[in-house]
Amino acid sequence: MEKLIIEKSNGARAVVFNGAKDPASFLDKKYLRKREPRLPQLSELDIVRHFTNLSRLNFCLDTHFYPLGSCTMKYNPKAYDAMCSLESFTSLHPLTPVENAQGTLEIIYKFEELLKEITGLSAWTLQPAAGAHGEFTGALIAKAYHAKDKNRTEIIVPDTAHGTNPATAAMCGFKVVNIKSNARGRVDLEELKKVLSPKTAMVMLTLPNTAGLFEYDILEISKLVHASGALLYMDGANLNALIGLVKPAAMGVDIMHINLHKTFAAPHGGGGPGAGGVGVREELKDLLPLGRVLFDGKKYLLEIKNKKSIGQVKSFYGNIAIIIRAYAYLRQFDGKTLGEIAKNAVLNANYIRVKLKNYFPAFFDEVCMHECVFTTPKDLPNLKALYVAKRLLDLGFHAPTIYFPLIVPQALMVEPTETESKQTLDAFTRAMKQIFEEAKKDISILEHAPHKTEIGVIDEVLAAREPNLKW
Amino acid sequence: MYNQEKCKFSKTHEWAFIEGDTAVCGISDHAQHEISDIVFVELPKIGAKVQAGKACAVIESVKSAADFYAPLSGEVTQVNENLNSNPALINQAPHGEGWIFKIKISNAKEEEKLLSFDAYKATL
Amino acid sequence: MFNGNSKETASEMLREIGLKSVEELFKDVPSTLRTAKFNLPKALDEQDLIKHIKSLASKNKTLLNFAGAGIYEHFIPAAVNALSSRGEFLTAYTPYQAQASQGTLQAIYEYQSSICALFDMEVSNASHYDGATALAEAVYAACQIKGLNEVLISVGLNPQYKQVLKTYFKGTREIKFTEVSLDNGTLDLEDLKTKLQTPRSAFVLATPNFFGCLEEVLEISAIVHNANALLISLVNPISLGILETPGSYDSDFAVAEGQCLGNTMSFGGPGLGIFTCKKQYVRYMPGRLCGITKDDKGNRCFVLTLQAREQHIRRERAASNICSNEALCALNALIYLSLLGPKGLKEVASLNLEKAHNLAKQICEIEGFSLTYQKPFFNEFVINCPIPAKQIVKKLAKKDILAGYDLGQVDTSLKNNLLICATETKTEQDLANFVSCLREI
Structure with a gap:
């Protein structure tokens, strides 16, 4: 446990700016702040210690196996951190004339070209700041595409979708139509047929879906969707399972987003910034957000006007620091090796699935893609996913995603990624087996887990009933 | 206070305590137990018109947000302001201090569709 | 690249799980989809990659x-990046598992606190994508509170922010924006009064405004609140080192682009969307919040809280689809504010x-x-x-x-x-x- 930095404040100074004059010599006093903000006052050494100590309270990818399902916690190559920190990239003001920003613009342009090749879609934007922001962009594009058909007010979302999908649809003014998946965790074609109508603007699918399964009926689904005049949206958060093997456009995808930080190995930074690319097929190209990077054969330019565009979705051109890393990552593969990412990711997930078969069953007992959703064993009804997650922390592993997808009771969603070794996966499965044995013997050790972390069982009810959100 | 034997219930676990043309509404003991520790209640506005079977309030636990469906149609005349500072009242006394709002009933016929306590118990 | 296993180990794993070929794992994928060819440039090893990226970087010219x-x-002290680039911060993710994320959680709590102190506001969330998107979310919150989709903005609002508001709300949640004119660079208060005669949910006050001018905040606040509208202030966080705070002129919401607090310009991204409000509006606030609580031993600890507002629980009923925050940029801002004091x-x-x-x-x-x-x-x-x-x-x-x-x-x-x-x-x-x-x- 670390004191709050404000509690350590002792009046010392860290960073000083010499030569500042009294602001009252330039501005009337009425504009000036009356009391100084309650910020820490400490020496630089004490600040360095504070944040270094805080950092040590975290589990992270550099220290722990981090099988958080749906988040693709793969290794973040160290070379890229240095690359995106090059001063020529970081010191560039966004209003710099394009002539002086050719390097950054070329990266955006070339990365979009590469994304076109690996997805088969015709055009990309890298403006959105995150995956969910990409979804928002995609849904706005669907709205603009259907502008002349005011009846297309619905977006169909399967029950396996990320929570962001229905929230996105609602933000864009669509009505959300939820459909149930079939017994094998896939879109039920009959259910889909029932709800597809001239009111459908778009169907949003996560591919592979959040149960970690491939929609084997995808070609039939896209046919049905297109026959009804709607668009097919692919939530590409799980692209790691298909990259270099399947082109989304070939599945009939009209619009998709990719979470660059997931598939393309950018660090997640404790929750962001991420970056979300959005790709579309030819017909939708002009609707992409304003500010695309263009190439006139000699130099890179920025699109300034486009009446058909949905407009800007944020200030300027995208999260450049993440885009540079993602571009660098993609350049380390060629057409043959790119597919190795997905193959190894899928192999690792299935390896865990099979190894845990007699302990924690996969909810859908069949080959999975890059992640596998487990549930607690039927003969241990008192064992909750939460206990497993917390006990794993004791045993030196970050927990999987729990209680998601919602269709799986006591869900434990494990995504190992391709960058983990057999030894790590074996250690993880051993830990899971230990938890299984503990649950059989004496569940109380699990109920009160974690025991070895600095903080024990947390009172979340108190946090919500009496919110304490600042010092 | 609003003795459960004297309340009428919806299948979605809301109760109504009816007196003349007004009804006090809340959630059943079973429902508060299922939701577990309630941390927040999003109350309807006074004067709002609620419709039987339609969501008109939200009851939050740490990890869930459950819709409250109005058991009867009517106009909200009073809300339980105490829930703003102490939402746990619903957990402590779902048929007492944990009532949620009062309405002036607009369609008395809807009362027939509600269940008696015994009939409600049988659905659980 | 970066595979955890050698080819031999991968084959061994396949055998162990009873498969002959990795292709068997992709049997659900229709065979017609498996014929894709990927025409990519030659793969670069790390050495060549660094050369390549450096050559691209050299095509930029910093003016x-x-x-x-x-x-x-702005000047960024060296300690900012030295601390925030530690792997423990950089390669962690959203602190859903509180016991494994106390470092990130405490940093978020301290960020929220520092921002509240700087802005004199009661609540700050863990951050949004950037200033423009934070403003859009504040506008939506104000409309929800007032139950009315009419908002006033100033002619002196950053044109990119206007553009983003339009993108967010035209044809979607249908919020109507009306502009208040300027008089010699600052808000025309008579025009503001006139336009507030029609009911509006909120007025968006930018100070300094896009033209750099400081607005008469106290007068504006009084006019806006007299008309029963909410005040959303958009400010420059560095300016708050000396300028009067959004809290002091009774802002209901205050938002900002926080890039200036210890983050590089990087051609405009990532930014840091600062989002604050009065306590009474916290339920309308989208995005993550971190709070203090206790563990079973009575120790103080930190946890994401009020999560039932968010998309992963409320789905289509959530105020926003926002899922991530700009945690690393927020951490930079916190370290920057701590170093400067x-x-x-x-x-x-x-x-x-x-x-x-x-x-x-x-x-x-x-x-x-x-x-x-x-x-x-x-x-x-x-x-x-x-x-x-x-x-x-x-x-x-x-x-x-x-x-x-x-x-x-x-x-x-x-x-x-x-x-x-x-x-x-x-x-x-x-x-x-x-x-x-x-x-x-």
Whole structure:
């Protein structure tokens, strides 16, 4: 446990700016702040210690196996951190004339070209700041595409979708139509047929879906969707399972987003910034957000006007620091090796699935893609996913995603990624087996887990009933 | 206070305590137990018109947000302001201090569709 | 690249799970989809990759920068990046498992607290994508609170922010925006009063506004609240080192672009969307929040809280689909604010004020150049030039100077007007260099 930095404040100074004059010599006093903000006052050494100590309270990818399902916690190559920190990239003001920003613009342009090749879609934007922001962009594009058909007010979302999908649809003014998946965790074609109508603007699918399964009926689904005049949206958060093997456009995808930080190995930074690319097929190209990077054969330019565009979705051109890393990552593969990412990711997930078969069953007992959703064993009804997650922390592993997808009771969603070794996966499965044995013997050790972390069982009810959100 | 034997219930676990043309509404003991520790209640506005079977309030636990469906149609005349500072009242006394709002009933016929306590118990 | 296993180990794993080939794992994928060819350039090893990226970087040219317009160049102390780039912060994810994330959680709590202290506001969330998207979310919250989709904005709101508001709400949640005009660079208060005679949910006050001018915040706040509308303030966080705070003039929401707090410009991204509000509106606030609680041993600890507002629980009923935050940028801001403290922040803000005023004075001494608006300003101001601003930007770029923002892009009647910014990063020599280049035009 670390004191709050404000509690350590002792009046010392860290960073000083010499030569500042009294602001009252330039501005009337009425504009000036009356009391100084309650910020820490400490020496630089004490600040360095504070944040270094805080950092040590975290589990992270550099220290722990981090099988958080749906988040693709793969290794973040160290070379890229240095690359995106090059001063020529970081010191560039966004209003710099394009002539002086050719390097950054070329990266955006070339990365979009590469994304076109690996997805088969015709055009990309890298403006959105995150995956969910990409979804928002995609849904706005669907709205603009259907502008002349005011009846297309619905977006169909399967029950396996990320929570962001229905929230996105609602933000864009669509009505959300939820459909149930079939017994094998896939879109039920009959259910889909029932709800597809001239009111459908778009169907949003996560591919592979959040149960970690491939929609084997995808070609039939896209046919049905297109026959009804709607668009097919692919939530590409799980692209790691298909990259270099399947082109989304070939599945009939009209619009998709990719979470660059997931598939393309950018660090997640404790929750962001991420970056979300959005790709579309030819017909939708002009609707992409304003500010695309263009190439006139000699130099890179920025699109300034486009009446058909949905407009800007944020200030300027995208999260450049993440885009540079993602571009660098993609350049380390060629057409043959790119597919190795997905193959190894899928192999690792299935390896865990099979190894845990007699302990924690996969909810859908069949080959999975890059992640596998487990549930607690039927003969241990008192064992909750939460206990497993917390006990794993004791045993030196970050927990999987729990209680998601919602269709799986006591869900434990494990995504190992391709960058983990057999030894790590074996250690993880051993830990899971230990938890299984503990649950059989004496569940109380699990109920009160974690025991070895600095903080024990947390009172979340108190946090919500009496919110304490600042010092 | 609003003795459960004297309340009428919806299948979605809301109760109504009816007196003349007004009804006090809340959630059943079973429902508060299922939701577990309630941390927040999003109350309807006074004067709002609620419709039987339609969501008109939200009851939050740490990890869930459950819709409250109005058991009867009517106009909200009073809300339980105490829930703003102490939402746990619903957990402590779902048929007492944990009532949620009062309405002036607009369609008395809807009362027939509600269940008696015994009939409600049988659905659980 | 980066596989955890050798080919041999991978084959062994396949055998162990009873498969002959990895292809068997992809049997659900229709065979017609498995014929894709990927035409990519030659793969680069790390050494060649670094050369390649460096050669691209060398195609950028950093100019002596006098542009602001939403993104600002400030000095970033070395400790900021040294601390935030630690793997424990950089390679962790969203702190859903509180016991494994106390470092990130405490940092978020301290960020929220520092922002509240700086802004004098009651609640801050863990951050949004950038200033423009934070503003859009605040506007939506205000409309939900008031149950009315009518919002007033100022002509002096950053045009990119206007554009983002339009993208977010036109044809979607259908919020109607009406602009209040300016009078000599600041808000026309009579026009504000008139337009508030029609019911509105909120007024978006930008101060300094896009033209750098400081608004009469107390008067505006009174007018807005008298009309029963909410006040959403958009401010420059560095300016709050010396300027009166959004809380002091009773803002209901206050938002900002927080890039200026310890984050690089990086061609405009990532940004840091600062989002604050009064406590009574916390339920309308989208995005993550971190709070203090206790564990079973009674120890103080940190946890994400009030999560039932968010998309992963409320799905289509959530206020926003936002899922991530700009955690690393928020951490940079926190470290920056901690290193500077109240005194350093006052110093840096005072230096911005001084440099900008010195520069304005020197430019006005050149014949044909004058301040367009005679209003108080912080670190940015508008100069009326003898020739179109566009030409000045072009000419000075040839001398490796980014002269500012050509306001002709916003309004053709302002085509001779240049929006100029000077921060603490500019030396007397830099100012003199800029002024002499302008003199030569």
